[in-house]
Amino acid sequence: MQDYLVQPWDLERVTGVNLDMWVPPYIDELAQQVMEYYEMEPHTKTLITSKPDKGGAIWKIETNKGPRSLKLLHRKPRRSHFSIGAQEYIVKKGGRVPKIIETKEGALYVEKGGKLWIVTDWIESLTPASKDLSGAQALCYGLGEFHRHTRGYTPPAGSQKASRLYGWYAYYKKIITKINWFRNIAKAYSDIPSSQALLAVIDVFQRQAQDALSLLEQPFYTQMLSMGEEHWGLVHQDYGWSNGQLGTGGLWVIDLDGVAYDLPIRDLRKLISGTMDDLGKWDIPWIRGMISAYHDANPIDRETYEILLNDLAFPNEFYKHLNEMLFSPRDFLSNNLEGIMSRLNLLEQTKGMALAELELDKEKFPKGNYETDAPPKLIVKDESLLCPDRKHEGYLKTRTEAEIQQEKDVEKVSLMNKDQLKVLMICTEKLPVPAVRGGAIQTYIDGISGLLSQKHTLTILGTTDPSLPNVEYKNDIRYVRIESEQFFEIYAARVIDFLRNESFNLIHVFNRPRLIPLIREVAPYSRIVLSMHNDMFNIDKIDPQDALTAIREVEQIITVSDYVGETISNLYPQAASKVRTIYSGVDLKRFIPWKKSDRAAQVRHELRSSYNLEGKTVILFVGRLTPKKGTDLLLQAINELSIKNPNIALVIVGGTWYSVDTVTDYVAYVRALAEKAKFPVITTGYVSSDVIHEWFWAGDIFVCPSQWQEPLARVHYEAMAAGLPFLTTARGGNPEVVIDQNGLLVDRPEDPLEFAEKLDILIADPKLRRKMGRTGRLLAEKRFSWERVANEVSESWKPRVSNEGETENKL
Numbered sequence: 001m002q003d004y005l006v007q008p009w010d011l012e013r014v015t016g017v018n019l020d021m022w023v024p025p026y027i028d029e030l031a032q033q034v035m036e037y038y039e040m041e042p043h044t045k046t047l048i049t050s051k052p053d054k055g056g057a058i059w060k061i062e063t064n065k066g067p068r069s070l071k072l073l074h075r076k077p078r079r080s081h082f083s084i085g086a087q088e089y090i091v092k093k094g095g096r097v098p099k100i101i102e103t104k105e106g107a108l109y110v111e112k113g114g115k116l117w118i119v120t121d122w123i124e125s126l127t128p129a130s131k132d133l134s135g136a137q138a139l140c141y142g143l144g145e146f147h148r149h150t151r152g153y154t155p156p157a158g159s160q161k162a163s164r165l166y167g168w169y170a171y172y173k174k175i176i177t178k179i180n181w182f183r184n185i186a187k188a189y190s191d192i193p194s195s196q197a198l199l200a201v202i203d204v205f206q207r208q209a210q211d212a213l214s215l216l217e218q219p220f221y222t223q224m225l226s227m228g229e230e231h232w233g234l235v236h237q238d239y240g241w242s243n244g245q246l247g248t249g250g251l252w253v254i255d256l257d258g259v260a261y262d263l264p265i266r267d268l269r270k271l272i273s274g275t276m277d278d279l280g281k282w283d284i285p286w287i288r289g290m291i292s293a294y295h296d297a298n299p300i301d302r303e304t305y306e307i308l309l310n311d312l313a314f315p316n317e318f319y320k321h322l323n324e325m326l327f328s329p330r331d332f333l334s335n336n337l338e339g340i341m342s343r344l345n346l347l348e349q350t351k352g353m354a355l356a357e358l359e360l361d362k363e364k365f366p367k368g369n370y371e372t373d374a375p376p377k378l379i380v381k382d383e384s385l386l387c388p389d390r391k392h393e394g395y396l397k398t399r400t401e402a403e404i405q406q407e408k409d410v411e412k413v414s415l416m417n418k419d420q421l422k423v424l425m426i427c428t429e430k431l432p433v434p435a436v437r438g439g440a441i442q443t444y445i446d447g448i449s450g451l452l453s454q455k456h457t458l459t460i461l462g463t464t465d466p467s468l469p470n471v472e473y474k475n476d477i478r479y480v481r482i483e484s485e486q487f488f489e490i491y492a493a494r495v496i497d498f499l500r501n502e503s504f505n506l507i508h509v510f511n512r513p514r515l516i517p518l519i520r521e522v523a524p525y526s527r528i529v530l531s532m533h534n535d536m537f538n539i540d541k542i543d544p545q546d547a548l549t550a551i552r553e554v555e556q557i558i559t560v561s562d563y564v565g566e567t568i569s570n571l572y573p574q575a576a577s578k579v580r581t582i583y584s585g586v587d588l589k590r591f592i593p594w595k596k597s598d599r600a601a602q603v604r605h606e607l608r609s610s611y612n613l614e615g616k617t618v619i620l621f622v623g624r625l626t627p628k629k630g631t632d633l634l635l636q637a638i639n640e641l642s643i644k645n646p647n648i649a650l651v652i653v654g655g656t657w658y659s660v661d662t663v664t665d666y667v668a669y670v671r672a673l674a675e676k677a678k679f680p681v682i683t684t685g686y687v688s689s690d691v692i693h694e695w696f697w698a699g700d701i702f703v704c705p706s707q708w709q710e711p712l713a714r715v716h717y718e719a720m721a722a723g724l725p726f727l728t729t730a731r732g733g734n735p736e737v738v739i740d741q742n743g744l745l746v747d748r749p750e751d752p753l754e755f756a757e758k759l760d761i762l763i764a765d766p767k768l769r770r771k772m773g774r775t776g777r778l779l780a781e782k783r784f785s786w787e788r789v790a791n792e793v794s795e796s797w798k799p800r801v802s803n804e805g806e807t808e809n810k811l
Contacts, residue, residue, distance in 0.1 A: 006113035010052040019052040067122035081159035095149035126245040137293035142251025144297025147264035150233035162260035188676040212314040223370035229261035282354035301368035326668040429484035429491035432465035451790035516550035561712035561733025585789040586717035593723030594697040607698040620699030630705035637755030642678040655686030696722035720776030742776040
């Protein structure tokens with residue numbers, strides 16, 4: 001029997017077929033196999049609908065046990081496990097959702113083709129609610145019942161928790177940023193008449209968003225969040241007239257695939273604002289009736305009502321209707337915007353009055369019990385993502401300082417006068433080693449591991465990759481790769497399983513302090529060193545107790561910049577004595593100035609010729625295309641210069657993620673700006689690490705426009721090694737590589753005008769560029785070789801023995 005892997009089939013070429021009512025033959029075959037796991041005799045199987053773009057489907061099956069539903073869940077198995085657990089929980093609580101049928105073995109699902117499948121009751125005689133106020137109230141009452149029955153849900157162990165509870169503030173900020181993108185696109189495409197209509201009103205919508213954001217800064221909102229996910233329960237996320245239908249006993253809620261933790265009134269807000277959009281006006285009796293019906297089923301307090309009104313005031317519909325503009329700006333502005341703006345303006349005329357009237361109802365709702373002297377519950381973004389067992393906690397809490405010292409004494413004896421160590425380097429779960437998909441940490445490990453393996457017995461533990469074997473020996477290094485699914489909890493559990501059967505003198509962990517307490521439990525006598533490449537000690541990334549345990553258990557904390565080390569020490573002064581900066585390095589043989597190599601000169605000529613860059617001053621950006629990297633600001637800055645400097649061009653090298661070229665909203669926005677730029681813009685997409693140095697040969701000026709507190713972008717080392725002058729931002733650790741006038745610093749990265757001023761200095765002075773480039777190359781050779789990094793790391797691995805015989809860290 002052939003093993004299939006379920007993939008979306010929206011790109012299948014099937015003539016005369018509606019893909020929403022079709023599945024590939026192999027999906028049908030898998031469906032037949034799944035049904036064999038159940039104690040039932042299928043008579044017929046009818047496809048009800050499919051999701052070709054995601055790889056999901058629903059069938060109605062007639063069986064000897066009555067009609068049932070067979071569903072292929074399109075999400076990743078661990079995420080589907082979360083929603084399956086929720087559906088079972090709601091049924092047990094008395095909620096009207098389809099009951100999941102167990103397999104012959106008593107399981108709630110079958111895993112086939114890399115996805116989960118479920119069989120549920122088929123709820124007969126379901127009818128949509130009427131499209132009037134009475135029907136809307138029925139929907140809202142049913143929604144309130146659904147929310148009430150989800151309270152207290154705890155996900156199954158090993159499932160991927162879905163939660164939006166703590167994301168409102170970040171979501172509002174993201175939309176505010178995107179509204180600014182809409183403004184910039186309208187300005188860039190000002191030749192299209194409808195752009196002016198958008199620019200005339202966009203400030204109104206941005207003020208609405210800013211006002212809504214400010215309410216989320218109130219203490220009562222933080223206290224509401226601190227009640228926790230189980231207190232608030234789940235939202236449906238896609239609830240509406242099709243997913244809430246009338247049947248036996250009342251309203252049934254179906255299609256629970258996307259449930260997530262959140263404030264429940266987000267579902268209610270979506271239903272109200274969507275209904276008002278359909279009506280073409282904000283109707284006060286409708287809104288009051290819908291809120292009242294919901295309140296009857298799931299009582300809300302005054303603070304929750306205030307958050308509901310705030311979310312209704314937020315320009316959700318404006319954003320929803322205009323977001324498509326990012327992907328096809330000219331077509332959207334020419335053909336769609338005028339009608340959309342006309343409709344939105346009509347809605348706005350009634351929205352403000354409706355919300356003002358609804359504000360008067362606030363006193364009708366009882367005040368919630370959110371006032372407390374206790375501090376709000378710490379919110380950790382990655383907390384219990386997969387709900388693993390945390391068996392290490394009891395062990396670590398019972399360890400005394402004497403026991404810790406005894407373990408160090410044992411290790412001291414075993415390592416005394418012993419130069420060669422058996423070392424395990426543990427990479428992160430996101431990307432594999434070697435750096436076949438790129439990645440700063442992976443490149444760092446690649447750069448030093450070959451040199452370190454000449455002195456020590458080295459094992460590198462990392463995540464799997466289709467292009468790499470799970471175990472291999474290469475250049476005296478043992479590589480072991482374990483499946484992580486890019487989730488820390490999965491990876492952590494398998495790292496610990498690996499360590500149960502292995503022993504090492506020293507374990508060097510990269511950028512995952514949360515691993516340290518777990519490792520210490522199974523490797524009590526191993527020395528541990530931690531390398532930090534960014535902000536994983538921040539309080540939204542690690543519980544403070546785990547952070548303190550990690551700091552206590554490691555000998556040293558190696559950081560890639562003083563900025564990272566100071567950030568950790570400011571958060572946890574206990575770490576200060578263990579922190580040491582070891583700057584990263586660069587391959588000086590690959591990244592060389594193009595004038596020093598005939599091949600480099602030839603590649604430069606070929607690239608510049610292929611992209612019509614001959615005779616241009618080429619400004620180079622290399623990095624991921626995300627808002628925090630600031631590529632859009634760079635485009636705006638160069639626009640300011642293009643009239644004065646007509647022979648400039650910009651090359652943007654990189655994708656949304658390492659080895660990925662997905663067209664996100666931000667990528668679409670950058671492309672939209674690039675299309676209207678007054679100068680040539682080349683976008684290469686993702687370029688693999690083995691050839692990326694060639695683009696440094698093609699460039700004349702390197703720019704790092706980071707908007708976030710960058711730990712210290714390694715592209716600076718590559719630019720220096722390639723002999724390029726650079727412009728970088730005063731963010732995070734980036735200023736630490738501006739040395740001896742090898743580059744220029746932008747003090748206000750958010751200001752395109754300052755970018756333009758600093759860039760103009762470099763564009764106008766080729767002699768200065770050459771001088772900076774030479775300085776950068778000399779610095780790279782002197783300070784930033786991989787040999788220097790490997791030597792410093794090797795030194796950090798050596799225990800230092802004092803006169804009293806105690807092993808100390810060499811800091």
